[in-house]
Amino acid sequence: MFAYIVRRLFLMLVTLFGISVIIFVLLRVVPGNIVDILFDAAGFVDPADKANLERELGLSQPIVIQYLHWIGGLLHGDLGYSYVSEKPALEEILPRIPITARLAGLALLFSASIGIPLGVISAVHQGSKLDYALRVVSLSGLSLPSFWLGLLILMASVSLFSTMPIFNPNPKTWLEALTIYAVPAMAVGFRSAALTMRITRSSMLEILRQDYIRTARAKGASEASVNYRHALKNAVLPVITVIGIEAAFLIGGLIVTETVFNIPGIARFLVEALRWRDYPIVQNLVMFIAVVVVVVNFIVDMLYAAIDPRIRFGD
């Protein structure tokens, strides 16, 4: 087990290295850098000024040197300075992380706590009206883009309450904090909830046909015990996989949701930074997201072993 974890950690490092190269190269393949954008906006361009600024920002160096400079800094905890605000990138990124983390955590919590029970109910009542209704709802969840759902929610709240949820960086009470995050979290988590529900349903249907379910009934176990104690524990593995993948996909949904709801999290910040070709911000943010995804994947694999005794990571 120990050897497995060491190997996994090593593989995680390799993955992160690959991602760092890809994001670094991709950013520079995208046409234009911050200097181009600034000088385009100014209209008149003195090539000498432009070259000066590029040299100042280190953009005139060979790409390998630029990469080594970035990674070297990263390993020492130096993320560089934002081109736009000229503040340290760390100072720009850190305060935004909790906002997005709360939003993402709430969205995942929402998708698991709604998707799993509804999936079980749908499977247990397979073929009933309830099952059909739940499947239609989940299909709509998969089909509605989260930005559109977000806009619908905003429009609904304006027409119903003549106001819309406004982000407040310092909520006074827990309740206030929850209301601020709950609506956007549901907007972004609806898709995950729908997907979780469908996977739970199909996985449950498969498990409910197993012989050991009949054994449980033959023991005299109640339906609730059969469904949740015996079936769900077996059915939950593919669901965990999906939730793990969804955690990574969430960042895409968060970009639009944070924009729609005007929430100053890292997802929206990433898009803004990308528009300005603010390399230090984009590179470091993507690396941060990559670390989160890799760690979530690792946790999912560990959960497998915790839930299913047949899965043991040997050497």
Add this chain to the structure above:
Amino acid sequence: MSEAIPAETVLDVKNLQTVFFTNSGLFRAVDDVSFSVRRGETLAIVGESGCGKSVSALSIMRLVPDPPGRIVGGSVTLEGTDLLKLDDAAMRSIRGNRISMIFQEPMTSLNPVMRIGDQIIEAVRLHQKVSSKEAWKQAVDMLRLVRIPEPERRAQEYPHQLSGGMRQRAMIAMALACRPALLIADEPTTALDVTIQAQILALIVDLQQRLGTGLILITHDLGVVAQTAQRVIVMYAGKKVEEATVESLFETPLHPYTRGLMASIPAVPSPDAKADVRLVEIPGMVPSLTRLPPGCAFAPRCKLAIDRCRQEYPPLDEVKSNHWAACWRAGEMAEAS
């Protein structure tokens, strides 16, 4: 209850009818079947796949999947209570407590993510008010009773860590944990190695006799029947076609189907026998239960069939003392033998 049931009768099944509603029509998986089991007695139910043996067992447990199946008639009286009249909660308190069942596939019949001990404990605690510590002790005792070595350690293990024979022992431990009045074993040894089969069978019979449990043994293996059962019923296409004591059945099988089954048991050839002795088989196949012939369902495969067999279903008559058969020609066969 209209008639008195003998005191030692544990289970009395009368005119049981279980049907399945499928896309190709309704079929009677169990059609008007009656039998009873006494305390400590072993009743074997014999027949080919699809003849309704397993559905009969599931009907007694009321575990026939609904839809598509449904019990539409008859009564199943266990220790004086008609199970078919109980509500779901009352039926749950009977299952695993007064009747238990062992299934064919030990590899898939245990929950893979629960420890063996916990699965036995569950059976105990569903029906008895005991602490989890006391239940665990009972579970270990049960594992010891079914002769699993190192029961304390095995109780902590998961099903995949046990061999097929061990798992079937664990299933037996689970089934007998509450000392049921009736144990139904549905082909308990079919999925096991031949060497293990005899051990498991001996274990079931030994425990059954020690605990005084009534046993319904469902099998297609007549060798198993001869070793273990006192009485046998033979089923064909959902109907009971013959019932007798083991001695009487093996001595003078009265239904042509039973004779066919016995003839098709492979025998170890004697040294001077011809090398290429062909195994005797029953020609044809079990008819589709949705399209049964009007007369006897076995007639199309029967060498002895007469015109009457194809028109009228024969009644189940007591042809000899304590030996019933549903065949128009059973009388002739009884006289011939």
